[in-house]
Amino acid sequence: MLFTSPLRYPLYQLGNPQLRIFRPNWFLTLVRPGKEQPPDTAQFRIPMEMTKCDVKNYLEKIYNVPVGAVRTRIQFGSNKKRNHLSQKVKQPDYKVAYVQLAQGQTFTFPDIFPEKDRTAAEGSVEEMQEKFLEDEKQKQKPDPRRGGVTEWFGL
Amino acid sequence: MAARTRLPLLFPKNLPPFRNQRLVQTEAAAKDPAYPPIVPSRTAKSKSALRRQVEEHVQKVRASPVEEKLALITRIQRQKFVVYPQTFARDADRWYQHFTKTAYIPGLPEKFTRGQEHTGGEEGSPPAAAQTTVPGIENDAFADIRSLISRVILQEHWYQKKRRPFLFREQEHMVGPLLRNLVSGLTYSLAKYNPLLPLCSLDVNPQVNFYWSRGQRIIPRGHRSGRLEPTRFQIDDHPHTQIRITQQLPEFAPLEASYDAEVPEITLAPNLMPMFRRQYDNNIFTGSKLPDPARYGHTQFHLVPDRYHRDRMARQQQSDQVEVFLRANGLASLFAWTGAQAMYQGFWNYEDVTRPFVSQAVITDGHFFSFFCYQLNTVALSVETDANNPRKNLLWGTESLRLYESVQDGEVVGLNDSVIKLLVQFLMNQP
Numbered sequence: 001m002l003f004t005s006p007l008r009y010p011l012y013q014l015g016n017p018q019l020r021i022f023r024p025n026w027f028l029t030l031v032r033p034g035k036e037q038p039p040d041t042a043q044f045r046i047p048m049e050m051t052k053c054d055v056k057n058y059l060e061k062i063y064n065v066p067v068g069a070v071r072t073r074i075q076f077g078s079n080k081k082r083n084h085l086s087q088k089v090k091q092p093d094y095k096v097a098y099v100q101l102a103q104g105q106t107f108t109f110p111d112i113f114p115e116k117d118r119t120a121a122e123g124s125v126e127e128m129q130e131k132f133l134e135d136e137k138q139k140q141k142p143d144p145r146r147g148g149v150t151e152w153f154g155l
Numbered sequence: 156m157a158a159r160t161r162l163p164l165l166f167p168k169n170l171p172p173f174r175n176q177r178l179v180q181t182e183a184a185a186k187d188p189a190y191p192p193i194v195p196s197r198t199a200k201s202k203s204a205l206r207r208q209v210e211e212h213v214q215k216v217r218a219s220p221v222e223e224k225l226a227l228i229t230r231i232q233r234q235k236f237v238v239y240p241q242t243f244a245r246d247a248d249r250w251y252q253h254f255t256k257t258a259y260i261p262g263l264p265e266k267f268t269r270g271q272e273h274t275g276g277e278e279g280s281p282p283a284a285a286q287t288t289v290p291g292i293e294n295d296a297f298a299d300i301r302s303l304i305s306r307v308i309l310q311e312h313w314y315q316k317k318r319r320p321f322l323f324r325e326q327e328h329m330v331g332p333l334l335r336n337l338v339s340g341l342t343y344s345l346a347k348y349n350p351l352l353p354l355c356s357l358d359v360n361p362q363v364n365f366y367w368s369r370g371q372r373i374i375p376r377g378h379r380s381g382r383l384e385p386t387r388f389q390i391d392d393h394p395h396t397q398i399r400i401t402q403q404l405p406e407f408a409p410l411e412a413s414y415d416a417e418v419p420e421i422t423l424a425p426n427l428m429p430m431f432r433r434q435y436d437n438n439i440f441t442g443s444k445l446p447d448p449a450r451y452g453h454t455q456f457h458l459v460p461d462r463y464h465r466d467r468m469a470r471q472q473q474s475d476q477v478e479v480f481l482r483a484n485g486l487a488s489l490f491a492w493t494g495a496q497a498m499y500q501g502f503w504n505y506e507d508v509t510r511p512f513v514s515q516a517v518i519t520d521g522h523f524f525s526f527f528c529y530q531l532n533t534v535a536l537s538v539e540t541d542a543n544n545p546r547k548n549l550l551w552g553t554e555s556l557r558l559y560e561s562v563q564d565g566e567v568v569g570l571n572d573s574v575i576k577l578l579v580q581f582l583m584n585q586p
Contacts, residue, residue: 038427040246068245068473071429100245102473 024058026050028097032109037098039106040068044097048074055097068102213505221501222445228503229366229437235387236430240487241463244428245476247483249419254369254388255490256536257529257548258416259482264407264528264551267580291348291583297575300344304558304575305567307336312562323461330458330521331395335359338396338456345582352582356399356442356449363392363455364438365491367504369536372424385537386425389437390491394516395458397442397492398582399449405586406511406530407551413532414545441495450499452492452514454581457484459520478554485516485527486550493531507535507544515581523555524574526581553577 009020029045037043046055052070059065077091101107120126142151195203197211216227238254252259262268292300311317311333320328339357346352368385426432441450461467465477493512502508512531517524533546556577560569 036423038423041427066472068476069243102245103475 024054026054026058028055028058030109031096038100039108040101040104042099042101042107042109044099046072046095046097048093048095050095050097052097055099059099065099066102066105068100070100071098072096216503217506221499224501224503225439225445225498228498229439232434232437233387234432234434235366235389235437236425236432238388238390238430238487240390240392240457240484240491241460241480242483243462244430246479247428248479248486250421250425250428250430251483251486251490252419252550253421254425255486255548256369256418256533256541257486257490257550258413258418259486260416260549260551261553262551263526263553263577266407266584267526267528267577292579296344296348297579300341300579301570301572301575303340303344304337305570307333307340308559308567309562309565310336313565326458326461326464326520330519333521334395334456334458334519338398341578341582342398345579349583349585351400351402351453351585352398354401354449355453356447358397358399358442360393360395361397361442362440363390363394363397363442363488363491363495364440365390365494365498366437366439367494367534367536369538369541371538387437388425390487391438392488392491394455394488397455398453399442399447400451400453401448402586403451403510404453404513404515404584406513407528408530408549410511410532410546413530413547413549416547416549418547439495439498441492441499445499450496451512452496453584455488455492455514455516457488457516457518459484459518464520465523481518481525481555482527482550482552484518485525485529485552489514489516489527489529489550490531490548493529494534497531497534502534504535504537504540507533507540507546515584517578517581519558522557522559524558524578525553525555526577527552 010016012018012020026047026049031043031045033041033043044055050058050072052072055070055072056067059067072095074093074095077093079088079090081089081091083089120130142148195201195207197204197207212227216224219227238251244250248259251257311329317328342352342355342357366387366389368387370386371383372386374380374382374384441452443449459481463477463480465474468474468477468480493514496514497503497508497512508531514529516527516529518527519525528551530549532548533544535541535544556571556574557569558571558574559567562568
């Protein structure tokens with residue numbers, strides 16, 4: 001762990017106020033799990049230098065999230081694809097952390113892109129266009145009075 | 156003149172009547188034409204052939220004696236999930252309940268709580284009552300047992316000077332001998348009250364293994380992708396001590412009572428628990444080999460290792476997982492033991508148990524004791540046999556109860572009588 005602080009803090013002697021602030025230079029990304037996880041598990045992408053204990057302390061101290069257990073793995077980014085110059089293109093490796101929450105808390109990844117009801121506003125151009133397209137489609141459908149029989153034969 | 160007709164020399168007096176006119180219509184087809192039975196092929200590459208192979212294997216196992224049954228069931232090695240009774244996984248008891256189809260009932264069965272209710276009633280009665288709270292044990296015997304327990308505790312913690320043990324060996328050094336002495340002392344002193352105990356077998360650090368399959372999954376990748384594969388499990392347990400007896404303990408609750416019990420359903424794969432897969436010998440073992448007469452289980456005693464000690468869990472802010480760990484330990488160990496006992500009697504996946512198998516366990520870390528009772532009602536846990544199986548296994552368990560407060564100046568302070576009473580009741584359990 002590297003603590004890089006651009007300021008120079010005054011020299012500390014016993015009794016002085018504690019002025020040093022350590023802010024980690026790491027950022028966690030909460031992701032939607034690819035495979036289904038138990039309800040108390042959250043999945044993060046974390047920097048490679050972080051460890052399980054670091055993740056636990058990070059979440060507990062900064063975000064007040066009660067953490068039960070953390071398991072990590074490193075995902076190898078593929079080196080198989082080649083570009084137009086036939087050079088291998090490497091996708092970056094990343095570390096994934098599975099965090100099990102304590103105190104019976106559960107977490108489900110929210111739906112970030114919900115389906116919107118795309119009805120156009122009254123009297124607008126889009127509504128007229130939609131109606132026109134719907135009429136056209138309705139003209140293409142076969143006659144419902146024939147009860148599903150095709151129009152290949154007959155009068 | 157009479158022409159000589161060609162007749163035999165010895166002309167029979169009574170000729171058979173109308174030899175030429177055979178009575179055709181009366182000779183009915185009494186014998187059916189013997190065609191062989193129409194069954195699907197055995198070696199074809201078809202689903203019916205596979206079903207026939209499975210059916211024939213099941214018939215073969217049904218027809219063989221017990222040793223061969225066990226050998227045939229555990230013959231093929233495949234990747235299986237190894238279930239550790241003492242596990243660090245969170246919420247392990249819910250997962251284990253799903254794997255073993257067990258319902259958890261807090262508290263002990265009526266057999267043991269009836270004694271507790273008696274205590275409540277008898278406290279008002281005069282103290283000159285000869286019978287104590289435990290039926291069958293006199294006051295003096297109970298006092299003897301109390302003194303035995305305090306002697307055992309003092310021996311380990313007061314009289315014997317021990318050095319600080321090596322890292323993570325504290326429980327093994329301090330509590331291991333205590334538990335061993337406690338178990339053997341209690342067994343010997345209660346031998347005159349329980350007729351099963353003189354014929355019992357007390358194992359020290361035995362091995363208990365069980366192998367079963369439950370649920371299935373679709374293989375995602377590989378040359379077998381798309382096919383259904385049953386999920387196999389194996390438990391390899393080493394209880395601290397166990398008592399095996401020659402007769403079976405009576406059931407705690409009737410089989411039908413388990414039909415309403417609730418078992419948590421978990422649709423996720425076991426490796427999310429986390430649980431890991433390995434491939435090695437499939438073992439089914441109760442603690443002794445098949446010909447041993449003491450083939451039914453009575454009580455197991457487990458020791459909580461340092462890694463799961465409640466002080467360490469409290470330091471890691473995981474105090475709620477202590478009870479979970481104890482329940483998971485009791486569940487897995489007792490399921491393995493009762494399952495192995497049932498297998499030794501010839502019951503397996505396709506031949507379900509006809510009578511419930513019952514065992515008890517005590518899990519302790521020196522100060523706190525938890526008591527568990529397990530009733531195995533069904534061994535048929537695989538997908539085909541579980542489809543219409545309403546039976547569930549049952550686990551009764553207590554919270555951890557403190558036995559004594561501390562040891563001061565050669566005296567055990569705060570010895571809890573109810574815990575001793577429960578211990579005695581457990582060991583006195585007999586048909």
